Amino acid sequence: MSELDRQAVTSIVSKLYDTFPFPPDPLLDEAPPGYNWRWSWQGAYGFCTGGLAPIKTPRILDAGCGSGVSTEYLAHLNPDADIVAIDISAGTLEVAKERCRRSSPPTNNRAIAFQQLSLYDLDQIDGQFDMINSVGVLHHLPDPIKGIQAIASKLAPSGIFHIFVYAKIGRWEINLMQQALSLLQKQEIDQNQKIDFRQGVKLGREVFAALPSTNRIVQREKTRWSMENTRDECFADMYLHPREVDYEIESLFELIAASGLEFIGFSNPQVWQLERLLGSNPELLTQAQSLSTIDQYRLIELLDTDIAHYEFFLAHPPLAKLDQTDAKILSSIPQHHPCINGWESDCLFDPDYGICRLSELEFKFMQQCLSSQTVAEILKNIPNGNLEIVRSLLTKRMILLEQKP
Ligand SMILES: C[S@@+](CC[C@H](N)C(=O)[O-])C[C@H]1O[C@@H](n2cnc3c(N)ncnc32)[C@H](O)[C@@H]1O
Numbered sequence: 001m002s003e004l005d006r007q008a009v010t011s012i013v014s015k016l017y018d019t020f021p022f023p024p025d026p027l028l029d030e031a032p033p034g035y036n037w038r039w040s041w042q043g044a045y046g047f048c049t050g051g052l053a054p055i056k057t058p059r060i061l062d063a064g065c066g067s068g069v070s071t072e073y074l075a076h077l078n079p080d081a082d083i084v085a086i087d088i089s090a091g092t093l094e095v096a097k098e099r100c101r102r103s104s105p106p107t108n109n110r111a112i113a114f115q116q117l118s119l120y121d122l123d124q125i126d127g128q129f130d131m132i133n134s135v136g137v138l139h140h141l142p143d144p145i146k147g148i149q150a151i152a153s154k155l156a157p158s159g160i161f162h163i164f165v166y167a168k169i170g171r172w173e174i175n176l177m178q179q180a181l182s183l184l185q186k187q188e189i190d191q192n193q194k195i196d197f198r199q200g201v202k203l204g205r206e207v208f209a210a211l212p213s214t215n216r217i218v219q220r221e222k223t224r225w226s227m228e229n230t231r232d233e234c235f236a237d238m239y240l241h242p243r244e245v246d247y248e249i250e251s252l253f254e255l256i257a258a259s260g261l262e263f264i265g266f267s268n269p270q271v272w273q274l275e276r277l278l279g280s281n282p283e284l285l286t287q288a289q290s291l292s293t294i295d296q297y298r299l300i301e302l303l304d305t306d307i308a309h310y311e312f313f314l315a316h317p318p319l320a321k322l323d324q325t326d327a328k329i330l331s332s333i334p335q336h337h338p339c340i341n342g343w344e345s346d347c348l349f350d351p352d353y354g355i356c357r358l359s360e361l362e363f364k365f366m367q368q369c370l371s372s373q374t375v376a377e378i379l380k381n382i383p384n385g386n387l388e389i390v391r392s393l394l395t396k397r398m399i400l401l402e403q404k405p
Contacts, residue, residue: 018091050322064137068096075105168246170308332401
């Protein structure tokens with residue numbers, strides 16, 4: 001793609017989001033509901049490394065922040081962070097600013113720095129970031145490889161980078177409708193010499209209404225997407241996007257390789273378990289598990305055609321992980337995971353809002369995690385206390401451990 005074409009794509013993408021800022025979630029005069037651990041510095045760092053981050057005042061970048069839903073959560077979940085949020089669309093940024101102003105995050109007097117800037121021009125911002133979030137952006141760039149490289153250059157040495165990009169197989173029907181609408185719209189563009197996204201939504205809704213109800217694209221829209229697509233912003237983002245690159249496992253890992261960063265793991269790991277699909281046949285499961293990890297991922301996306309996106313973490317290699325030896329765990333300082341809900345009860349929500357029941361010993365251990373004692377010191381105070389309690393709480397994602405180097 002020539003530089004001129006790249007600029008034209010960026011400009012038309014920006015126009016789409018000026019018309020339809022995304023996501024269209026309502027603006028609130030209070031904190032957003034609940035949490036998403038992927039936007040909590042300690043929650044995300046804990047997922048990637050198993051431990052607590054030594055950096056307590058992280059610098060966070062929301063790259064392609066859209067209407068600020070993620071920025072707002074980042075600000076509420078990380079009150080000690082310095083946050084920079086960029087987007088190419090001025091109209092969208094205005095919504096993001098207003099959203100974050102209205103919900104008054106406890107940012108300890110640090111203002112969120114919003115900036116109208118392309119990912120390509122990230123070098124205009126000084127310094128690096130401990131945490132970078134880029135959700136639903138790279139696949140809309142004229143050159144995603146250039147985009148991921150620009151982001152990677154801004155990631156601090158022990159930083160983590162969370163990405164979300166589209167998966168081709170689960171978006172097959174969407175892609176067909178995008179092409180169909182683009183053909184129909186082409187006639188209108190030829191007459192008017194400009195794209196009218198509002199007109200495009202009207203046209204798209206007419207096409208859906210005209211198609212037989214048994215039509216596969218209509219069926220897919222009804223069963224999977226129609227709830228969110230009642231909003232024109234979502235409908236336009238899905239069916240009228242002027243630029244979308246969808247990935248399959250092979251091209252996804254080519255994109256990752258081009259970033260120079262290491263793949264840490266999918267942030268929805270439950271989706272990438274073969275047991276979920278082949279667990280009913282142990283022999284078949286064993287056979288599938290003997291494939292390379294990448295081939296296992298490929299098998300999963302071939303067998304589960306509902307996978308419509310990839311979400312994952314990257315970091316500079318090697319990212320230091322929690323030392324799980326007994327001695328190191330005993331000398332660690334435990335803290336409650338920042339994204340659990342329902343404490344102080346022995347039945348509470350884990351970071352993914354799954355129900356978690358604690359044993360009596362686990363509960364007693366959690367009660368003493370608020371005192372900055374080491375694991376060894378806490379276990380001494382619990383009759384029959386042992387390291388298995390701590391390992392179980394780590395697996396349940398109820399606690400995180402801080403280890404001194
Ligand atoms: C689908 S929205 C995602 C918004 C947000 N990250 C979220 O998931 O809630 C994509 C956003 O990326 C922005 N964008 C597209 N190209 C960009 C670029 N080159 N640099 C910065 N932002 C860009 C768009 O303006 C839009 O707001």
